[in-house]
Structure formats: C-alpha cells, structure tokens
Amino acid sequence: xxxxxxxxxxxxxxxxxxxxxxxxxxxxxxxxxxxxxxxxxxxxxxxxxxxxxxxxxxxxxxxxxxxxxxxxxxxxxxxxxxxxxxxxxxxxxxxxxxxxxxxxxxxxxxxxxxxxxxxxxxxxxxxxxxxxxxxxxxxxxxxxxxxxxxxxxxxxxxxxxxxxxxxxxxxxxxxxxxxxxxxxxxxxxxxxxxxxxxxxxxxxxxxxxxxxxxxxxxxxxxxxxxxxxxxxxxxxxxxxxxxxxxxxxxxxxxxxxxxxxxxxxxxxxxxxxxxxxxxxxx
Numbered sequence: 001x002x003x004x005x006x007x008x009x010x011x012x013x014x015x016x017x018x019x020x021x022x023x024x025x026x027x028x029x030x031x032x033x034x035x036x037x038x039x040x041x042x043x044x045x046x047x048x049x050x051x052x053x054x055x056x057x058x059x060x061x062x063x064x065x066x067x068x069x070x071x072x073x074x075x076x077x078x079x080x081x082x083x084x085x086x087x088x089x090x091x092x093x094x095x096x097x098x099x100x101x102x103x104x105x106x107x108x109x110x111x112x113x114x115x116x117x118x119x120x121x122x123x124x125x126x127x128x129x130x131x132x133x134x135x136x137x138x139x140x141x142x143x144x145x146x147x148x149x150x151x152x153x154x155x156x157x158x159x160x161x162x163x164x165x166x167x168x169x170x171x172x173x174x175x176x177x178x179x180x181x182x183x184x185x186x187x188x189x190x191x192x193x194x195x196x197x198x199x200x201x202x203x204x205x206x207x208x209x210x211x212x213x214x215x216x217x218x219x220x221x222x223x224x225x226x227x228x229x230x231x232x233x234x235x236x237x238x239x240x241x242x243x244x245x246x247x248x249x250x251x252x253x254x255x256x257x258x259x260x261x262x263x264x265x266x267x268x269x270x271x272x273x274x275x276x277x278x279x280x281x282x
C-alpha cells in the first residue's frame with residue numbers, strides 16, 4: 001500500500017499554536033518536506049521531534065518531487081510543511097501535490113494556523129465571503145492585473161505584503177477602490193503583534209519604517225461604487241511625463257514606469273501613446 005502525504009499547517013509565529021494532531025503526524029512520518037529546514041528545526045526541537053527533514057521550496061520542488069513520490073509509493077508517509085501557516089497558501093507545494101494526485105497517493109490535510117484566517121477573525125469586517133489575493137506582484141503587467149482583480153472583488157479582500165512595499169501598495173489601493181476601511185495585521189501571534197484599523201488614508205500615516213510580516217484586510221463591501229478607471233488620454237500622459245522628468249528630475253525610463261503604475265497600463269502602452277502625440281504634432 002502506498003503511503004500518505006500529509007499537508008501540515010504549522011504556527012505562523014507562536015509555537016504553542018500547533019495542534020496535537022500535527023505534532024503526532026510530524027513525529028510518526030518517515031520524512032518531513034520543509035520549505036526551510038532551518039526554520040522547521042526550531043519547531044521540531046521545541047517538541048522533541050526527531051523526524052528527518054528535507055528541503056522542498058520553489059527552486060527545487062520540480063526536481064525533488066519525483067523522489068518523494070517514489071518514497072510514498074513504497075509505503076512511506078511524508079509530511080509537507082511550509083515556513084509558517086498552511087502549505088500552498090502563497091507557499092510552495094503545488095507541484096508535489098499534483099504529482100501525488102497523478103500517482104494515486106492519498107493526501108490528508110492537517111488543518112491549523114493560517115494568517116488569512118487569523119486576520120479575518122480579528123479584523124471586525126464582513127467575512128461571509130472574501131477573496132484572498134496573495135502577494136501583489138512586482139512586475140508591472142502582473143501588478144496591473146492584480147489591482148484590477150482587487151477592484152472587481154466587491155467583497156472583503158485579504159492579501160500579504162512586504163514591509164518595504166506596503167506604503168506604495170496602499171496608495172494604489174486607495175486610488176483604485178477609494179478610502180475603504182482597512183486593517184493592517186503585523187506580526188500575527190508574535191510578541192510585537194499589532195493591528196492598525198481605519199480608512200486607508202488614515203492608516204497610511206502610520207506606514208513609515210514598517211517592519212515584520214503583514215496581512216492586509218480591505219473591506220470593499222458587497223458592491224463597489226467606484227466607477228471603472230477611465231484610460232488617460234495620450235496628451236495627458238505626455239503632460240505628466242514632462243512634469244515628472246522636469247520637476248522630479250527622473251529619467252525618461254523611470255518616468256514611463258511611474259506612469260504605467262499610476263494608470264495601470266504597461267510602460268509600452270505609455271510609450272506608444274506619447275509617440276502618437278509626437279507624430280500628430282509634426
């Protein structure tokens with residue numbers, strides 16, 4: 001009989017949050033596939049668990065999955081854990097899970113801590129329906145699509161963000177959906193846990209020199225009264241480009257990127273618009 005692949009949720013901060021069932025599974029399996037074996041080692045040491053570990057992260061998952069599937073096929077049980085929280089929620093593991101499904105391996109989830117659920121539980125917003133959007137992408141085109149999904153969610157939305165990008169992201173959220181109620185959850189379940197609530201414009205004032213892991217909850221409501229974003233005219237883009245390059249002393253390339261993020265279009269679309277204005281002026 002093949003073994004079982006256990007998908008085990010682990011604490012997002014406070015190590016006391018792990019379940020008794022998770023501890024039993026981690027102590028009984030033949031191997032633990034961990035996103036970062038060093039971080040998992042702290043948890044295992046806390047509860048005197050001696051199960052061997054192997055790394056399984058976004059850079060080696062495709063390469064290492066076949067060997068794990070072989071061990072499962074031979075009858076060994078394997079546990080999958082991420083650095084914190086529930087695996088596959090903005091964490092690696094999808095390739096291994098799909099390979100296990102294809103091989104007919106039994107997959108058993110061991111539920112537990114989740115930053116998304118913890119944030120929603122304390123936010124005090126509507127949770128009848130919600131959208132989880134992961135991390136906002138950093139690449140221009142993907143980021144544009146992400147903000148469009150946020151705008152169209154029309155319900156409570158939850159996402160993660162890095163401290164050094166939170167201010168820029170909140171400024172974009174404010175522009176796209178208006179001054180909605182928001183909750184910034186920092187360092188959930190840890191010693192320096194904090195929740196900042198209020199309209200986006202107010203919360204932005206406290207987003208200087210932020211540290212720690214962030215979970216953001218935005219209450220968009222069941223419907224949105226924000227109209228669709230009207231695309232900027234070609235002449236408007238040219239005027240803004242001139243303003244940025246002359247007053248802010250930015251390079252042309254940097255200015256194109258700023259305009260692309262501001263108007264949720266690609267830098268190439270900004271460039272093409274400006275070139276059209278130049279041609280008409282000749």
